[in-house]
Structure formats: structure tokens, C-alpha cells
Amino acid sequence: MTQLNLIGRTLGGFEILEELGRGGMSVVYKARQQAPNRIVALKMLAPQLSLHSNHVQRFHQEANSIAALQHPHIVPIYTVGEDQGFHFLAMQYIQGETLRDLMQREGPLSLERSINLLEQAAQALDYAHSQQVIHRDIKPSNMMLTDKGWLYLTDFGLARDTMGNSGLTSVGMVMGTPEYISPEQAQGLATIGPPTDIYAFGVVLFEALTGHLPFVADTAMAMIGARLMDAPRAPRFYRPDLPFDVDTILLRALARQPEMRYQTAMALINDLQLVAQQAALWSQASQPQTPWPQQAQTPQPQVPSAPQPQTPWPQQGQTPQPQTPGPQQAQTPQPQTPWPQQGQTPQPQARSTPQPQARLTPQPQARLTPQPSSDPNLVAPAKHDRSSLRLGFMIGLGISVSSSILFWIVMLLTG
Helix, strand or coil, X not given: CCCCCCCCCEECCEEEEEEEEECXXXXXXXXXXXXXXXXXXXXXXXXXXXXXXXXXXXHHHHHHHHHCCCCCCECCEEEEEEECCXXXXXXXXXXXXXXXXXXXXXXXXXXXXXXXXXXXXXXXXXXXXHCCEECCCCCHHHEEEECCCCEEECCCCCCEECCCCCCCCCCCCCCCCCCCCCHHHHCCCCCCCXXXXXXXXXXXXXXXXXXXXXXXXXXHHHHHHHHHHCCCCCHHHCCCCCCHHHHHHHHHHCCCCHHHCCCCHHHHHHHHHHHHHHHHHHHHHHCCCCCCCCCCCCCCCCCCCCCCCCCCCCCCCCCCCCCCCCCCCCCCCCCCCCCCCCCCCCCCCCCCCCCCCCCCCCCCCCCCCCCCCCCCCCCCHHHHXXXXXXXXXXXXXXXXXXXXXXXXXXXXXXX
């Protein structure tokens, strides 16, 4: 293209500010529209092509194709015009970069990010097909990204109507970018339909995920020949970390026969989304399991069953200590009355009022260890009984012997 400096010039009410990009057929400038006052992207047909009516007609066909499409992911056209021999169309100015710029800066994208970005292009592409418009030049440089990640599909310069031949492309004429054109497009066939865009869309996805093209060739003609004779490489050849099903999906999109490909771009995206979800679940399953956080709850104390209080036998002169009941319903312990000893008047036992449980965990109960009586006049029951029996036996034996001796003495004296 002839280098023509139009910076600073005003054409058709547009003041040209700077050049944004340059292609084979046109140059895109940043310009200011005088009325209304706004910044636009001004696409200008190359001056040398303005001399050929078919190029001029194709340029205006792009304007008509885009003007008929009203979609949030297709860049809108404001006006089409000609001034001083220059043919131009004014479009919405997109503050951002192309997908090509993003891929060159960041390299291969993750599966999730590739899906999020190109899902927008898939929606725009399916909408264009529903309006009987085929793009025929799908590639990363024709996808604009805003600073917030919004994607616009641009450059419908090679678009054609599926309802009939536009008359601008002859059979056998190869139109498009060699790295992204479909096999039928490479052969210049007239039967071009939506599968052609699906093929190119698959190549874009392949490149976004791997940073490579599915075919390797040194020249444009070799690249065209490779897709007619060779099988594309699988994405996992470059990215072994991708799920296996990604190979199946993208190789179907790159099938040589149009009828073997996905029928819509969103069908391709939906399959990729399913694979990404399954891969995420598998990744979570392979990680150490983390307990699912429960809603904050107040832990309930475990109340063990209270042991039955053991009441020791009270010793003489000792008041039994009250036992503390457990968390069960408080009951008044029945006092144990010891058996009265000889010569001892039974004392009434004082009832103790149960005290409330201070802690939920029962405390070990202190048992009373029998203590020796502190009263010297009291004798242990067992020891007193044995002494009394022994004394009685000795007294009885003595009386019996004495009686016998006296009996015999009396008998001798009287005899």
C-alpha cells in the first residue's frame, strides 16, 4: 500500500488524528468527527484500490454488512462516505487492543480465560450467521478488546451474503488470511458457508491456548497446502496440561469436511465450558479435602450421666456430709441412721439441703474414712463384746468350781 500521510487532514467532516492500524486493503485512523463531536475509528480504503470498482464495491459491501448487524459484540458503523477520492467508513472507536496484541504480550492463555474472551466472539459470529452474513476473515487481529475485557468482532471486509453470490469473488479466487482460512476457502470453492467461519474460529482458539498454529509451514502457499493434505497437530502437543477432551473438540472444529465441524460457534464453546468444569472438579478432588465450613454454632456441652452418690456409713459422733447431685433432677438424699451402740442414745441425723451443681462435670466424691473414736469412755462394739463374754465365762467357771469344793467339804465334815 502506498504510504500516504493523512494525519492532520480533514475528510468528510472527520479530522484525522493518528494511524491505528494498516492492512492489505485499508488503513484505520483515529479521527474526530466534527458533528457530532466525538472520537471515531475511520477506516480508509487504500488510494490505489480506489481506482478499481470491485474493491470500492467490496468496501461499501462491508459497510452495508455491518450496518445491518445490531449486536453488542459487533462494532457499530456510524456513517459511510467519500471525499476527494477517498472512500471511508466511520465506526465506534474502541479504546483497547486486539486479541493479537494480548496473545503476543501474555503468551498462551488459560482454558478459562480463552473461553471467557472468545465466547463473546462466538455469540457475535452466530448472530451474523443468523442474519445470513459470513465473515470469511476471522482472526485475532479482527477482534478488539476494551480495557474492561469486552470483545468486538470487526472488519467484515470479506463478508458475503449466504443467500447469493455477491459477484465480488470469482470461483478459484482465494480470499482470506492463509493461517486461518478453511480448506474449502483455500480451494476457492463457491460453496462457502458458516462452517468456514467455524474453522477459522477453531484456529483462533487453538492459537490462544497454545501460542501456535495447528499447521506449520514456511510460506503462505505451503500453509494453504498443509490444510488440504495434512492433519492438524493436537493442542496437547504444545500444552500437555490441557484436558484430553480439548484435543477432541478443537480437532472437530478443524475437520477437513465442513459437515464434520460444529454447526455453531457457541456449540464449540459450550463443549469447552463443560470440559473446563470437569477439569476444575477433578482438580478439587485431587486436592486434600478441606472440611466444609459450617455456620457458626455454639458448641453444646456434653453432660455425662451423673453417678449415683455413695453415702458412707457415718462414724460415731460424726455428721455425714451432703452429697452434691448431678445434672439430673435434684433429689433429697435419704439419711442413713447408724445402729445405736450399747449405752448410747441415738442422735437424730441432720438433713442437708442439696446445693446446686456448680459445674457440669461431676467432681469425684470424697469418701469418709472411718476414724477412731475420740471419746475414751466409748469402746468399739466388737472389742467390748468379746471382753464381756470372756469375763462372764471366767466368773461362771469360778463359781462352779467353788460350789463343787464347798459341797465336798460339807460332805466330809458331816460324814
